[in-house]
Amino acid sequence: MMNILPFIDENSLKTIELLNLSHPEFMVVTEQFRFEVDQISQTNQWKSAGQLISKHLTIKTPIQEMHILHFADLEILVGTLSSEDVAYLKTLGNVIHELLHCLGIMHSMSRYDRDKFLKINYESMDDTDRLNYDYYDSTESIQAVPFEYGSAMTYSSNSIAQPRNEQYLYTMGNRRTTFYDIYALYTAYQCSCPSKIDCKNGGVPNAADCTVCFCPDGFGGKFCEDAPNFSKTLMAEAEWAEFSTSFGYDGLSEWEFKDFTIFIEAPKDKTIQVILSRMDNFGCLVRCSWNGVEIKHMGDPRITNPLICCTDHSLFNSTVTSKLNPTPVILYTRGSKQEITLKYRFIDRNLADLPKTNNSFDSFEYPL
Numbered sequence: 001m002m003n004i005l006p007f008i009d010e011n012s013l014k015t016i017e018l019l020n021l022s023h024p025e026f027m028v029v030t031e032q033f034r035f036e037v038d039q040i041s042q043t044n045q046w047k048s049a050g051q052l053i054s055k056h057l058t059i060k061t062p063i064q065e066m067h068i069l070h071f072a073d074l075e076i077l078v079g080t081l082s083s084e085d086v087a088y089l090k091t092l093g094n095v096i097h098e099l100l101h102c103l104g105i106m107h108s109m110s111r112y113d114r115d116k117f118l119k120i121n122y123e124s125m126d127d128t129d130r131l132n133y134d135y136y137d138s139t140e141s142i143q144a145v146p147f148e149y150g151s152a153m154t155y156s157s158n159s160i161a162q163p164r165n166e167q168y169l170y171t172m173g174n175r176r177t178t179f180y181d182i183y184a185l186y187t188a189y190q191c192s193c194p195s196k197i198d199c200k201n202g203g204v205p206n207a208a209d210c211t212v213c214f215c216p217d218g219f220g221g222k223f224c225e226d227a228p229n230f231s232k233t234l235m236a237e238a239e240w241a242e243f244s245t246s247f248g249y250d251g252l253s254e255w256e257f258k259d260f261t262i263f264i265e266a267p268k269d270k271t272i273q274v275i276l277s278r279m280d281n282f283g284c285l286v287r288c289s290w291n292g293v294e295i296k297h298m299g300d301p302r303i304t305n306p307l308i309c310c311t312d313h314s315l316f317n318s319t320v321t322s323k324l325n326p327t328p329v330i331l332y333t334r335g336s337k338q339e340i341t342l343k344y345r346f347i348d349r350n351l352a353d354l355p356k357t358n359n360s361f362d363s364f365e366y367p368l
């Protein structure tokens with residue numbers, strides 16, 4: 001390969017397909033023939049091609065070292081997938097969507113409870129849409145987690161499917177992998193730990209390291225009680241206080257997904273209120289794909305709350321009373337630099353007095 005690839009005109013090379021020509025039938029999958037791409041992935045030709053195909057050869061080089069981010073179209077066999085690879089792929093949106101399909105996870109709009117959450121317009125469907133928007137009944141599928149508008153497996157809102165709860169209009173189709181996306185895999189593959197550890201805020205024992213918890217977005221530490229990495233903790237008082245910050249940077253590449261959490265704490269018997277009062281330089285787009293703010297205020301700490309990237313969102317500039325203490329406010333970006341201002345305080349109401357519910361998929365309880 002290195003005898004050929006560096007000499008091909010990089011401007012006209014569109015597709016790189018790896019085939020095992022030494023095998024008499026080079027189209028068959030040769031599991032035992034593993035191929036290193038560490039050298040060829042350094043060439044300009046590799047970096048300028050749009051499509052990479054290796055359907056018949058297993059690639060041995062770790063995904064993170066393969067320089068694959070620029071490929072618009074990728075169809076490859078890999079030998080292994082480590083937890084670092086998955087963390088890396090999490091930043092890539094559509095890649096994780098397809099990967100979850102490979103592992104058996106279907107679209108959210110194919111769930112049999114989807115009509116409770118989505119308004120489906122059957123009239124505007126063509127045959128392909130019918131395939132994508134058909135649903136599987138309970139004999140064909142398992143629903144291991146609740147319906148989640150923010151799941152990486154939900155399509156954007158469009159002429160066919162709209163959220164029944166309009167606060168999620170810009171959340172559908174976002175491609176941040178969620179806690180429930182991964183938790184669905186835990187259930188499907190029966191990942192668990194032999195002994196229980198006491199995870200807080202909806203976290204579960206991390207099947208890859210049973211001494212720590214796997215935490216919902218916005219929470220961190222060993223037991224999901226603390227602020228996550230890359231965060232700023234604020235202590236709320238009875239009076240409104242204000243906090244402004246910028247995040248991201250000019251020239252941020254779309255592949256360098258960044259997130260940052262503002263972790264608002266209050267005494268245990270109080271309730272936190274937040275106002276997102278300023279948003280500058282956000283991309284107001286369907287599915288908040290470039291950047292957005294998520295105020296985790298609903299009872300279930302695991303689920304993705306409505307994403308805000310537009311100033312016409314009903315949660316912008318309005319008082320949000322949180323059912324979580326602490327309340328994480330998650331900022332994320334894959335493009336340029338944004339600025340926000342938050343106001344926050346606590347009121348004299350004890351969250352423990354609220355009635356409790358659970359998501360009916362497991363026994364974890366949270367305020368209704």
Ligand SMILES: [Zn+2]
Nearest residue numbers: 097098101107
């Ligand atoms: Zn899909």
